[in-house]
Amino acid sequence: MVSLNLPCDNFVFPSALKACAGLSVLQVGRQIHGLVSVSGFGSDPFVQSSLAHMYVRCGEMVKARKVFDRMDQRNVVGWSAMVAGYAREGYITEAMELFRMMRDSGVEPNLVSWNGLIAGFSHSGNSVKGVATLKEMYSQGFRPDGTTISSVLPSVGDLSSLVTGLQIHGCVVKNGFAADACVVSALVDMYGKCGSTENMLQVFDEMVEMDVASCNALVAGLSRNGLVEDALRVFMQFKRQHVELNVVSWTSVVACCAQNGKDIEALELFREMQSVGIKPNSVTVPCLLPACANIAALTYGKAMHCYSLRQGIFENVYVSSSLVDMYAKCGKIWGARVVFDMIPFKNVVSWNAIIGGYSMHGKAKEAICMFNLMLESGQKPDHISFTCVLSACSQSGLIKEGKEYFRSMSHEHGLTVRMEHYACMVNLLGRVGKLEDAYQMISQMPTKPDACVWGAMLSACRIHGNATLGEIAAEELFRLEPRNAGNYVLLSNIYASKRMWDRVNRVRGRMMYIGLKKNPGCSWIELKNKVHTLLAGDKSHPQMTQILERLNRLNVEMHKSGQFPDTQFVLQDVEEQEKEHILCGHSEKLAVGLGLLNTPPGYPLRVIKNLRICGDCHGTIKFIAKFEGRQIFVRDTNRFHHFQDGVCSCEDYW
């Protein structure tokens, strides 16, 4: 229309600006603003309100305010857009103040004004304000409608306040809002977030007309509450019933798998999603990438990188940040850095990804350097930034630096010290052998230490073979998480390393009594675009004979060179020779053996393990790396081990 030189009037500007607002396209909005300025309609109240709204929706509150301040006759639409905008951006005081000023200037808020304010609070995650505003609206004689309900519900879910949720549900039933699809999906979501699956299912079952958003909320709700199998089952049902599943539906089910240890399933669902013609978007990618990272499926991860570049979604900060994380977890820390440097607008998530990456690789210097660069760039650190930098310090035994970061967290950055930060400090002190200091830190905590703190203590006791403090930590853990087999294994390993076999048997008896089995060790390796899973002692892999043959040959070579496996890591009290036999079956060694067989000489190997690497395997893999002239990366639950030339990047300190 503009290129045809047709004149724009005060009727077409609002419509065009509304389109910009809906799509948050600031660039076009600015151009239209320019046209408005030269058109002579710059003082039309409709045009001005629309302009203010466009800037609000593009997150440009300063620009919006400028337009609003210049308005000659401020109408209810302009006021309401500004109020909602401030609430949405988290400027609560400004929103409330403007709301008051609107009334003082003689403009009465209507239902849409109230709803906008409530939606703004919900959007910015303000759980208390949303509900409070709903109550205030009631007290001033405004009846809520379906929009009010679906605006306020998201903040109720965040509150985890089931009572409030039930009250609102009651209001929905009484007023007949249950026919509104948005209300139903918001209710399903709210009950899911409050952990009430019975209510969630009831709302879903009573739904009048099938609605895809409610189906999606149900899948997410089941997944979030640990009912993974049910989530997958209902998804399959929806597919069979020909519910018109959209990109959100597929993304939800991919996320469900990726967040619950079903990494291979996540990759398969992603493929199926594409095969039925649903295009993954900038949310799908960060949902899927953790699955690639978990099993070090680098080829899939790279494919996602290419896809993101092709689709033009790489610039999305969540997409690029999850790519950084994926490369780091797949052993490519340099690749992670390259991607990080290409992120145009970094946020705290991006910085945390690269700091965490360096930390995981034991590169404390680099992690600290990136942390300082983040501060210099003006980015405020959050509690995760501190978890990353503190764990980097503990990987490398940097006591002084760690203590200083720990102190600055609350004193300089105004952040609350959480359990995981105490756990980092216990880890830091404990690993260098300052077990008494670590124990003292726990005793002086303002809140009761949780399992991650005691777990750090127990691990430190394992490294230094301290049975006395180990027993204290273990007893706390048995009370806090009686069904976590790892704790029993750690304590029993402490005893085994001190040859206290009667106590080893006592712990194992206790485990058996409550019906716990040692978590089987499991490793993954990607070879020729296929991810292979190996379980400790499992002989089912088709190449197992060759693997064991190769490993035995390497074992002989190792003995010849005068090195012997460290057998103190075996749990059972058995003859020395048999111990070595059991160690041979550890999954990380099997994965390395498989990698050696199926890759050309000199090719680097990347292995992922679900538990911490054992000392014997660590020693053996150091030997293999040297003997075979290979770089071998092993990622365990804690960090990366980069084996090369007979040494490991962790310097035997893990």
Next chain:
DNA sequence: CTAGGGTTAG
């Protein structure tokens, strides 16, 4: 002709 709502994301 201009203002308000639900589902996926470290």
